[in-house]
Amino acid sequence: MPVFFALAPLLRRGLVVVGLGLLSQGIGCMPGRESVDDIVDDSDGRESEEKPVGTLTVTPGNTTVTINGLAQTVAFRALSSKLGDVTSQASWTISDSSVGLISKGRLTIPPTLTKGGSYKVYASLRGSTGSVPILIKLVAPDEVDSSAPVDAKDYFSGGDGGAAPTLVYPFDQTMMAANVLQLAIQWRAGSGQSVFRVTVAGSTYERSFYVGSSVCSSGQCTYRIDDKLWSAVGHSSQDQEVTMTVAGSTGRGTPIGTSSPVVIRFAPDDIKGGLYYFSPTIRGIKRVPLGASKPVDFITNGDETGCAGCHAVSRDGKKVAVEFGSGQTSTGSTVVDGIMPKMRAFPLNRSIAWNFAWFNSTGDKFIANWSGSLKVRDSSTGAVLETVQPSQIGGLGLGAMPEWSPDNKWIAFVRYTRNSSYDFELVDSGDIVVMPYNGGSFGPATTVVSAQIGSEVHFWPSWSPDSKWLVFNSQTCSGSCQQYNATQTRLRLVKAIDDAGQPVASGAPIELLAGTHQPNSSNNWPKFAPFLQNNRYAFIVYSARYRYGFSGGSQPQLMMFGLDLDKARAGAGQDPSFHPIWLPFQEPNTGNHSAIWTTDVVCASDGECPGEFRCVANMCVPRIG
Secondary structure (H helix, E strand, C coil): CCHHHHHHHHHHCCEECCCCHHHHCCHHHCCCHHHHCCCEECHHHHHHHCCCCCCEEEECCCEEEEECCCCEEEECEEEECCCEECCCCCEEEECCHHHCEEECCEEEECCCCCCCEEEEEEEEECCEEEEEEEEEEEECCCEECCCCCCCHHHHHCCCECCCCCEEEECCCCEEECCCCCCCEEEEECCCCCCEEEEEEEECCEEEEEEEEHHHEECCEEEEECCHHHHHHHHHHCECCEEEEEEEEECCCCCCEEECCCEEEEECCCCCCCEEEEEECCCCEEEEEECCCCCCEEEECHHHHCCCEEEEEECCCCCEEEEEECCHHHCCEEEEEECCCCCCECCCCCCCCCCCEEEECCCCCEEEEEECCEEEEEECCCCCEEEECCHHHHCCCCCEEEEEECCCCCEEEEEECCCCCCCCCECCCCCEEEEEEEECCEECCCEEEECCECCCEEEEEEEECCCCCEEEEEEEECCCCCECCCCCCEEEEEEECECCCCCECCCCCCEECHHHHCCCCCCCEEEEECCCCECCCEEEEEEEECCEECCEECCCCEEEEEEEEHHHHHHCCCCCCECECEECCCCCCCCCCEEEEEECCCECCCHHHCCCCEEEECCEEEECCC
């Protein structure tokens, strides 16, 4: 019998033949018993591989590793409820492969790691997966700024007891996004201090920055952290808190003074989308993707009409509804292309005009108002599709400042309670109301927050991404009150739609004390970002005139703050807002208003995006590297 056929039954049984001689000889030349022992039966191993894995558990749990210039190796085990220890058989991965290499349960983290953070280690075997969190804290090398002496660290060899600097910006208890950079830290120096140490420390990142007295003028110090370094701080600390302190020294070995800490929370993710805002400087609209250092002009001088200010932008940024001219002297309104604003969907005509507008989520319709009349229009033709009847609005039947909910089911707007000929002047009135919209069928308005005639009015309602909450302005007001740059204002939040999908009549507003930061400072035009993070955190942008550190206060500037909707949902009277940050892409000496948030900033070429972005598939996206 040929040797192949003689071996075939053995091969089917999983027998392995070791040695080459057997294949070159006949059966009669087969070695003796000692060679037969070289035939190994691993059928038991194969059968064990086919056994169910059951539950896979990875140990140890909640591991914390500190990286401080040296490589680290962390060992994990994978335990199967059916097979026991399967560490060597499992496939291993980590949620961010840039952290290090992992094989057979051993994670090696290189000393060159540039960020810390919270990650997960996974083990998988035949359809079963287990995971554990790992917290990596990066203690980054000290950064000595060119303004500091080369031996700056020696200035901090003394004990405590020196004059304490005072951090004035960023504000305490802020929420930041890791991709918003250009952070300028500001503090007041203690008497005679010439060298400073700025320390940022959290559970996943720590770094100190040494700077000299040339960053100070008359005791007021400003230090701009390098963008790459601040990006490392933020991206290492996402969904974490860090504390920032400034220590000052008057000389080597002298007592050191340290500021009270400022607590900064970083959002779980980068902030996305872009802003289109009105700039009086160019009498038009600027646009900027979040994370850029400078905006790009979108419409200047109203495209030769003198002004283009009141605007709405479709969710995807592809259409912009614009009022040309100014207020009551409008030269007409139209919808322009989000890439080429000179391309108008329909010609300007004084008979088609609005002060305020808002697109539905698909961008094919928008609701707009003019002199208190609310109409739904086709975004391609401007044709009126539906008109809100005065009886549906209630009161005087007049409304302004409409905003369509992201789920397209509701319109929020301001209801007049006294006659006005101009939508910016509500004349001592303004209720926040919501109205159902069902494919063209409006229902009656429900009053969410009522004005208090003679004392307080409400305006600028804006929907949260989940279509449940409204942020809005309240204004202390008596007599004729205008809402453009209104001064006596603050920001509030109210539940407008309950969990059953019904409007909440006469809701209880929540005072956004931290987000307002400093009331009665022209805190106006609040708008939600279109995204929720972890179904919990949102960002709101608005304009205000208060100072941030040593800067601002004379002109309205765009400010942004985070909002913890879990706190709002708990209904325990907690302020769910964080203190704001100044958006650093702005020109600080110009007045900026009405920032409308979009999911994207559209483009046709790289030149239509800020320098840190490029145009990909008609969208401005960050450059990598």
